[in-house]
Protein backbone atom coordinates (compact mmCIF):
# COMPACT_ATOMS: atom_id res chain seq x y z
CA UNK A 1 0.00 0.00 0.00
CA UNK A 2 2.88 2.34 0.76
CA UNK A 3 4.38 1.77 -2.69
CA UNK A 4 1.24 2.71 -4.56
CA UNK A 5 0.77 5.76 -2.38
CA UNK A 6 4.37 6.82 -2.76
CA UNK A 7 3.98 6.66 -6.53
CA UNK A 8 0.76 8.67 -6.44
CA UNK A 9 1.65 11.12 -3.72
CA UNK A 10 4.25 13.70 -4.79
CA UNK A 11 3.45 16.91 -2.92
CA UNK A 12 1.00 15.17 -0.59
CA UNK A 13 3.57 12.67 0.62
CA UNK A 14 3.64 14.02 4.17
CA UNK A 15 -0.14 13.81 4.59
CA UNK A 16 -0.24 10.38 2.98
CA UNK A 17 2.34 8.86 5.28
CA UNK A 18 0.43 10.32 8.24
CA UNK A 19 -2.75 8.67 6.98
CA UNK A 20 -1.07 5.28 6.72
CA UNK A 21 0.20 5.54 10.28
CA UNK A 22 -3.23 5.73 11.95
CA UNK A 23 -3.58 3.25 14.76
CA UNK A 24 -5.92 0.49 13.68
CA UNK A 25 -6.60 -0.99 17.09
CA UNK A 26 -8.11 0.25 20.34
CA UNK A 27 -9.42 -1.08 23.59
CA UNK A 28 -11.84 0.72 25.89
CA UNK A 29 -13.92 0.18 28.99
CA UNK A 30 -17.63 -0.48 28.51
CA UNK A 31 -19.74 -1.72 31.38
CA UNK A 32 -22.32 -4.50 31.16
CA UNK A 33 -20.50 -7.29 29.33
CA UNK A 34 -21.57 -10.92 29.57
CA UNK A 35 -19.58 -13.51 31.52
CA UNK A 36 -18.27 -15.16 28.39
CA UNK A 37 -15.87 -13.66 25.88
CA UNK A 38 -17.07 -13.16 22.33
CA UNK A 39 -14.60 -12.58 19.49
CA UNK A 40 -16.09 -11.92 16.09
CA UNK A 41 -15.21 -10.51 12.70
CA UNK A 42 -17.40 -7.81 11.15
CA UNK A 43 -16.97 -7.20 7.45
CA UNK A 44 -19.17 -4.90 5.43
CA UNK A 45 -19.61 -3.40 1.96
CA UNK A 46 -18.12 -6.10 -0.18
CA UNK A 47 -19.71 -5.03 -3.49
CA UNK A 48 -18.92 -8.43 -4.98
CA UNK A 49 -18.55 -8.46 -8.76
CA UNK A 50 -16.49 -10.27 -11.34
CA UNK A 51 -14.27 -7.49 -12.76
CA UNK A 52 -10.85 -6.20 -11.70
CA UNK A 53 -9.79 -9.48 -10.08
CA UNK A 54 -12.25 -8.89 -7.24
CA UNK A 55 -12.94 -12.66 -6.93
CA UNK A 56 -9.25 -13.01 -5.99
CA UNK A 57 -9.64 -10.20 -3.44
CA UNK A 58 -12.62 -11.96 -1.84
CA UNK A 59 -10.69 -15.23 -1.51
CA UNK A 60 -7.82 -13.30 0.05
CA UNK A 61 -10.19 -11.60 2.51
CA UNK A 62 -11.76 -14.97 3.48
CA UNK A 63 -8.32 -16.36 4.20
CA UNK A 64 -7.44 -13.34 6.32
CA UNK A 65 -10.73 -13.62 8.27
CA UNK A 66 -10.06 -17.32 8.93
CA UNK A 67 -6.58 -16.47 10.23
CA UNK A 68 -8.22 -14.38 12.96
CA UNK A 69 -10.13 -17.46 14.18
CA UNK A 70 -13.30 -15.58 15.18
CA UNK A 71 -16.13 -17.32 17.09
CA UNK A 72 -18.52 -16.03 14.45
CA UNK A 73 -18.69 -13.56 11.58
CA UNK A 74 -21.17 -10.76 10.94
CA UNK A 75 -21.63 -9.30 7.45
CA UNK A 76 -22.85 -5.71 7.27
CA UNK A 77 -24.49 -5.61 3.84
CA UNK A 78 -23.80 -4.58 0.26
CA UNK A 79 -22.55 -8.11 -0.24
CA UNK A 80 -22.95 -7.70 -4.00
CA UNK A 81 -22.89 -4.55 -6.10
CA UNK A 82 -25.75 -2.75 -7.88
CA UNK A 83 -28.44 -5.38 -7.32
CA UNK A 84 -30.94 -2.59 -6.69
CA UNK A 85 -30.86 -1.36 -10.29
CA UNK A 86 -30.00 -4.68 -12.01
CA UNK A 87 -32.09 -7.54 -13.37
CA UNK A 88 -32.04 -10.96 -11.65
CA UNK A 89 -29.99 -12.60 -14.44
CA UNK A 90 -27.38 -9.83 -14.24
CA UNK A 91 -26.69 -10.35 -10.53
CA UNK A 92 -26.28 -14.15 -10.63
CA UNK A 93 -22.49 -14.06 -11.32
CA UNK A 94 -22.03 -11.48 -8.55
CA UNK A 95 -23.93 -13.59 -6.03
CA UNK A 96 -22.08 -16.73 -7.16
CA UNK A 97 -18.73 -14.97 -6.68
CA UNK A 98 -19.66 -13.68 -3.25
CA UNK A 99 -20.93 -17.09 -2.07
CA UNK A 100 -18.02 -19.12 -3.41
CA UNK A 101 -15.05 -16.86 -2.72
CA UNK A 102 -16.11 -15.21 0.54
CA UNK A 103 -19.25 -16.43 2.33
CA UNK A 104 -18.69 -20.16 1.92
CA UNK A 105 -14.90 -19.82 2.15
CA UNK A 106 -15.21 -18.50 5.70
CA UNK A 107 -14.91 -21.16 8.39
CA UNK A 108 -17.86 -20.94 10.77
CA UNK A 109 -21.14 -19.09 10.60
CA UNK A 110 -21.62 -15.81 8.74
CA UNK A 111 -24.64 -13.82 9.94
CA UNK A 112 -25.69 -11.42 7.18
CA UNK A 113 -27.27 -7.96 7.20
CA UNK A 114 -28.97 -6.66 4.07
CA UNK A 115 -27.63 -3.55 2.31
CA UNK A 116 -29.22 -1.42 -0.39
CA UNK A 117 -27.12 -3.08 -3.12
CA UNK A 118 -28.39 -6.54 -2.08
CA UNK A 119 -31.95 -5.85 -3.16
CA UNK A 120 -32.46 -7.16 -6.68
CA UNK A 121 -34.43 -5.26 -9.33
CA UNK A 122 -35.96 -2.86 -6.81
CA UNK A 123 -35.73 -0.21 -9.53
CA UNK A 124 -34.16 -1.61 -12.73
CA UNK A 125 -32.00 0.90 -14.61
CA UNK A 126 -33.42 -0.29 -17.95
CA UNK A 127 -36.89 0.86 -16.93
CA UNK A 128 -38.37 -2.61 -16.65
CA UNK A 129 -40.90 -3.43 -13.97
CA UNK A 130 -39.56 -3.42 -10.38
CA UNK A 131 -39.53 -6.75 -8.59
CA UNK A 132 -42.47 -7.39 -6.27
CA UNK A 133 -40.04 -8.93 -3.75
CA UNK A 134 -36.53 -7.45 -4.22
CA UNK A 135 -35.28 -9.22 -1.04
CA UNK A 136 -36.14 -12.70 -2.29
CA UNK A 137 -32.71 -13.54 -3.70
CA UNK A 138 -30.93 -12.32 -0.54
CA UNK A 139 -33.19 -14.47 1.67
CA UNK A 140 -32.69 -17.47 -0.59
CA UNK A 141 -28.89 -17.16 -0.76
CA UNK A 142 -28.58 -16.42 2.97
CA UNK A 143 -31.11 -19.12 3.94
CA UNK A 144 -33.19 -16.63 5.91
CA UNK A 145 -36.97 -16.38 6.33
CA UNK A 146 -36.68 -12.70 7.11
CA UNK A 147 -34.09 -9.93 6.68
CA UNK A 148 -34.32 -8.81 10.33
CA UNK A 149 -33.66 -11.29 13.11
CA UNK A 150 -31.83 -11.96 16.36
CA UNK A 151 -29.45 -14.63 17.57
CA UNK A 152 -27.54 -15.27 20.78
CA UNK A 153 -23.82 -15.95 21.28
CA UNK A 154 -21.88 -16.31 24.54
CA UNK A 155 -24.48 -14.41 26.56
CA UNK A 156 -24.83 -11.58 24.01
CA UNK A 157 -27.96 -10.98 21.92
CA UNK A 158 -27.30 -9.77 18.40
CA UNK A 159 -30.04 -7.83 16.60
CA UNK A 160 -29.75 -7.64 12.82
CA UNK A 161 -31.86 -4.88 11.25
CA UNK A 162 -33.07 -4.31 7.70
CA UNK A 163 -32.48 -0.57 7.33
CA UNK A 164 -33.45 -0.28 3.64
CA UNK A 165 -36.83 1.32 3.05
CA UNK A 166 -37.64 1.45 -0.66
CA UNK A 167 -39.34 4.62 -1.90
CA UNK A 168 -40.09 5.94 -5.35
CA UNK A 169 -38.42 9.13 -6.50
CA UNK A 170 -34.87 10.35 -6.82
CA UNK A 171 -33.32 8.79 -3.70
CA UNK A 172 -34.91 5.35 -4.38
CA UNK A 173 -34.60 4.28 -0.73
CA UNK A 174 -34.23 5.73 2.73
CA UNK A 175 -32.49 4.54 5.83
CA UNK A 176 -35.57 3.79 7.88
CA UNK A 177 -37.01 1.15 10.19
CA UNK A 178 -40.65 0.88 9.14
CA UNK A 179 -43.65 0.21 11.40
CA UNK A 180 -43.68 -3.59 10.94
CA UNK A 181 -40.02 -3.97 11.89
CA UNK A 182 -40.40 -1.48 14.73
CA UNK A 183 -43.21 -3.65 16.19
CA UNK A 184 -40.98 -6.71 15.85
CA UNK A 185 -38.13 -4.84 17.58
CA UNK A 186 -40.41 -3.87 20.50
CA UNK A 187 -41.58 -7.46 20.80
CA UNK A 188 -38.02 -8.87 20.74
CA UNK A 189 -36.81 -6.36 23.32
CA UNK A 190 -39.72 -7.22 25.62
CA UNK A 191 -38.33 -10.79 25.61
CA UNK A 192 -34.75 -9.62 26.25
CA UNK A 193 -33.54 -9.20 29.87
CA UNK A 194 -32.72 -5.55 30.59
CA UNK A 195 -29.14 -6.29 31.57
CA UNK A 196 -28.40 -8.65 28.67
CA UNK A 197 -25.68 -7.07 26.51
CA UNK A 198 -26.89 -6.28 23.01
CA UNK A 199 -25.07 -5.83 19.71
CA UNK A 200 -27.15 -4.06 17.06
CA UNK A 201 -26.25 -4.30 13.37
CA UNK A 202 -27.59 -2.00 10.65
CA UNK A 203 -26.25 -1.38 7.16
CA UNK A 204 -27.29 2.28 7.23
CA UNK A 205 -25.73 4.10 10.22
CA UNK A 206 -27.71 5.20 13.24
CA UNK A 207 -24.97 7.57 14.33
CA UNK A 208 -22.05 8.93 12.30
CA UNK A 209 -19.68 11.91 12.19
CA UNK A 210 -18.82 11.21 8.54
CA UNK A 211 -20.88 14.03 7.00
CA UNK A 212 -19.94 16.58 9.65
CA UNK A 213 -16.27 15.68 9.09
CA UNK A 214 -16.34 15.64 5.29
CA UNK A 215 -19.05 18.20 4.39
CA UNK A 216 -19.16 20.51 7.39
CA UNK A 217 -20.58 20.69 10.87
CA UNK A 218 -24.13 21.53 9.73
CA UNK A 219 -24.40 18.50 7.42
CA UNK A 220 -26.07 15.40 8.85
CA UNK A 221 -26.30 13.28 5.70
CA UNK A 222 -29.09 12.65 3.17
CA UNK A 223 -32.04 10.34 4.02
CA UNK A 224 -30.48 7.55 1.95
CA UNK A 225 -27.14 7.85 3.77
CA UNK A 226 -28.19 7.82 7.43
CA UNK A 227 -31.10 6.31 9.34
CA UNK A 228 -33.77 9.00 9.42
CA UNK A 229 -35.57 7.56 12.46
CA UNK A 230 -32.39 6.73 14.40
CA UNK A 231 -33.65 8.33 17.59
CA UNK A 232 -36.91 6.38 17.48
CA UNK A 233 -34.96 3.14 17.05
CA UNK A 234 -32.37 3.92 19.73
CA UNK A 235 -35.15 4.97 22.09
CA UNK A 236 -36.45 1.40 22.01
CA UNK A 237 -33.20 0.33 23.71
CA UNK A 238 -33.56 2.98 26.44
CA UNK A 239 -33.99 0.46 29.27
CA UNK A 240 -31.66 -2.12 27.76
CA UNK A 241 -27.94 -2.73 27.68
CA UNK A 242 -27.00 -1.64 24.16
CA UNK A 243 -23.26 -2.21 24.16
CA UNK A 244 -22.34 -1.97 20.51
CA UNK A 245 -23.80 -0.79 17.20
CA UNK A 246 -22.18 -2.02 13.97
CA UNK A 247 -22.86 -0.07 10.80
CA UNK A 248 -21.83 -0.02 7.15
CA UNK A 249 -22.82 1.93 4.03
CA UNK A 250 -20.30 4.80 4.28
CA UNK A 251 -17.18 2.69 3.54
CA UNK A 252 -15.24 4.80 6.05
CA UNK A 253 -14.03 3.54 9.37
CA UNK A 254 -15.02 5.43 12.52
CA UNK A 255 -15.66 4.76 16.20
CA UNK A 256 -18.05 6.90 18.25
CA UNK A 257 -18.95 6.32 21.85
CA UNK A 258 -22.20 7.89 22.97
CA UNK A 259 -23.00 7.15 26.61
CA UNK A 260 -22.30 3.44 27.16
CA UNK A 261 -22.84 2.49 23.51
CA UNK A 262 -20.04 2.32 20.96
CA UNK A 263 -20.99 2.90 17.33
CA UNK A 264 -18.55 1.42 14.85
CA UNK A 265 -18.79 2.20 11.14
CA UNK A 266 -16.90 -0.71 9.69
CA UNK A 267 -14.96 0.61 6.70
CA UNK A 268 -15.42 -1.62 3.66
CA UNK A 269 -14.01 -4.82 2.28
CA UNK A 270 -13.88 -3.02 -1.09
CA UNK A 271 -12.74 0.35 0.40
CA UNK A 272 -13.48 2.95 -2.34
CA UNK A 273 -15.66 0.57 -4.40
CA UNK A 274 -12.52 -1.38 -5.41
CA UNK A 275 -10.60 1.78 -6.32
CA UNK A 276 -8.31 1.88 -3.26
CA UNK A 277 -8.57 3.68 0.05
CA UNK A 278 -11.54 5.89 0.94
CA UNK A 279 -10.91 8.80 3.31
CA UNK A 280 -7.91 6.85 4.60
CA UNK A 281 -9.81 3.58 5.09
CA UNK A 282 -8.15 0.61 3.38
CA UNK A 283 -9.78 -2.58 2.09
CA UNK A 284 -10.37 -4.40 5.35
CA UNK A 285 -12.61 -5.79 8.08
CA UNK A 286 -13.03 -5.46 11.85
CA UNK A 287 -12.19 -7.91 14.60
CA UNK A 288 -13.99 -7.17 17.86
CA UNK A 289 -13.67 -8.89 21.22
CA UNK A 290 -16.23 -8.29 23.95
CA UNK A 291 -14.80 -9.27 27.34
CA UNK A 292 -14.87 -8.32 31.04
CA UNK A 293 -16.33 -4.83 30.62
CA UNK A 294 -14.01 -4.05 27.74
CA UNK A 295 -14.25 -3.82 23.98
CA UNK A 296 -11.18 -4.62 21.90
CA UNK A 297 -11.30 -3.50 18.28
CA UNK A 298 -8.96 -3.68 15.34
CA UNK A 299 -9.28 -3.04 11.62
CA UNK A 300 -7.47 -5.64 9.56
CA UNK A 301 -6.12 -4.57 6.18
CA UNK A 302 -6.05 -7.86 4.26
CA UNK A 303 -3.51 -6.46 1.84
CA UNK A 304 -5.48 -5.92 -1.35
CA UNK A 305 -4.11 -3.52 -3.94
CA UNK A 306 -6.81 -1.95 -6.11
CA UNK A 307 -6.97 -3.14 -9.70
CA UNK A 308 -9.91 -1.01 -10.80
CA UNK A 309 -8.78 1.62 -13.34
Ligand SMILES: [Fe+2]
Nearest residue numbers: 045078249250
Ligand atom coordinates in the same frame (compact mmCIF):
# COMPACT_ATOMS: atom_id res chain seq x y z
FE1 LIG B 1 -21.72 0.04 0.06
